[in-house]
Amino acid sequence: MTKVTDRYAYRVTWSEEDQEHVGLCAEFPGLSWLDSDPCKALTGIRQLVEATVVDLNENSEPVPEPLALRNYSGKFMVRVPPETHRSLATQAAESGVSLNRLVASKLS
Known part of the structure; x- marks a missing residue:
């Protein structure tokens, strides 16, 4: 056991x-x-x-x-400086993907 x-x-x-x-x-x-x-x-x-x-x-x-054994939702919040948020949003727009998809790809 x-x-x-x-x-x-x-x-x-x-x-x-x-x-x-x-x-x-x-x-x-x-x-x-x-x-x-x-x-x-x-x-x-x-x-x-x-x-x-x-x-x-x-x-x-x-x-x-x-x-x-814990269940994970797949969601979590990350706080970043406004400049980082702007930079990521710009990268996502330039790549034609959502901000969520861009950040998820950077984390994986």
């Missing part, structure tokens, strides 16, 4: 400051695990997250929903 912690978004990256690999979990931005071995950094963060979820459950605190 799959545990909720198996569905979280984990990653391992290099920390130049610490001179070690750091394991991270997107749903728990305050947690990290350092190790010289990237596989051990991943194992460490996964174990830390699992222990944190157990603690949250024991204390009747909310457990973050995995990003992979």
Whole structure:
């Protein structure tokens, strides 16, 4: 049976400051695990997250929903300076596409 912690978004990256690999979990931005071995950094963060979820459950605190299980509408608002808005609108008009289509293509 799959545990909720198996569905979280984990990653391992290099920390130049610490001179070690750091394991991270997107749903728990305050947690990290350092190790010289990237596989051990991943194992460490996964174990830390699992222990944190157990603690949250024991204390009747909310457990973050995995990003992979969340529903996304495909819409979000971005605020930009008026000059950027004007520039993008001009680019869209010159390309013969909507502002939405132009920005979506730049993001993908």
